[in-house]
Amino acid sequence: MKITWLGHAAFLLEGSAKVLIDPFLTGNPNAPVKPEDIKADYILVTHGHGDHLGDAVEIAKKNNAPIICIHELSRILAKYDVETMGMNMGGTARTGSIAVTMVPAWHSADVEDEKGNIISAGLPAGYVVSMDGVRVYHTGDTDVFLDMQLIGELHKPDVMLLPIGDYYTMGIAGAVKALELVKPKVAIPMHYNTFPLVEKDPEDFRKAVKAKGLDVEVVILKPGESYEYNK
Numbered sequence: 001m002k003i004t005w006l007g008h009a010a011f012l013l014e015g016s017a018k019v020l021i022d023p024f025l026t027g028n029p030n031a032p033v034k035p036e037d038i039k040a041d042y043i044l045v046t047h048g049h050g051d052h053l054g055d056a057v058e059i060a061k062k063n064n065a066p067i068i069c070i071h072e073l074s075r076i077l078a079k080y081d082v083e084t085m086g087m088n089m090g091g092t093a094r095t096g097s098i099a100v101t102m103v104p105a106w107h108s109a110d111v112e113d114e115k116g117n118i119i120s121a122g123l124p125a126g127y128v129v130s131m132d133g134v135r136v137y138h139t140g141d142t143d144v145f146l147d148m149q150l151i152g153e154l155h156k157p158d159v160m161l162l163p164i165g166d167y168y169t170m171g172i173a174g175a176v177k178a179l180e181l182v183k184p185k186v187a188i189p190m191h192y193n194t195f196p197l198v199e200k201d202p203e204d205f206r207k208a209v210k211a212k213g214l215d216v217e218v219v220i221l222k223p224g225e226s227y228e229y230n231k
Helices: 056-063 071-078 148-155 172-182 202-212
Strands: 002-005 011-014 018-021 042-044 067-070 084-087 092-095 098-104 110-112 118-120 125-131 134-138 159-163 186-190 226-228
Touching: 002 186, 018 125, 042 056, 042 098, 056 067, 067 071, 067 125, 071 084, 084 092, 098 148, 125 148, 134 148, 148 172, 159 172, 172 186, 172 202, 186 202
Parallel strands: 018 042, 042 067, 067 084, 134 159, 159 186
Antiparallel strands: 002 011, 002 226, 011 018, 092 098, 098 125, 110 118, 125 134
16 A cells, blocks of 8 residues: 655555545645545545635545545535535544544534534544455544553554644654554654644654564655555
């Protein structure tokens, strides 16, 4: 599987399908591409905040791609004439060559409509995406929580995409603990250096993982860079 970081929490997973997660491109100072450049078969949105929902509706329309998200958010987005697949915690959506399992995240989750109104949009989520024998766990925006251990035991992700930026999510110490609980083979940090409040040096994360003695490879990407994971 080819995993490309598009800045912030946005990733494109490519194998037998193209899965786009949290496509915050417009307004993202580190985004290496524009929404019109993206090709996707499925779009996953972890929650309704603008820096995660991002350009999902525009990209969905252009690619005729469904948006997979929590049930309440799917009902809101369906009003914009896009196909949605609303699901809930613990459920697995099997579509085409992929399986997407929704797992919990600790965060807030509202959405702003076109009039600037703030609307409750269900719970925040993470996803375990299974494609071509590879399992990728995108945590969404979250603090570390003990039930991550269950996610690790049940889904055994190969690659974990997790925030290190602090302030709005867990910081480096929390992210290291999350790796200890989940036990992935590879960790790719996200949700840092987009804005001043989440400035972090990812090398500090790598050093903290090494100091803890965890058997996890830390892969640090620049926006637009890719990593190939093969079983």
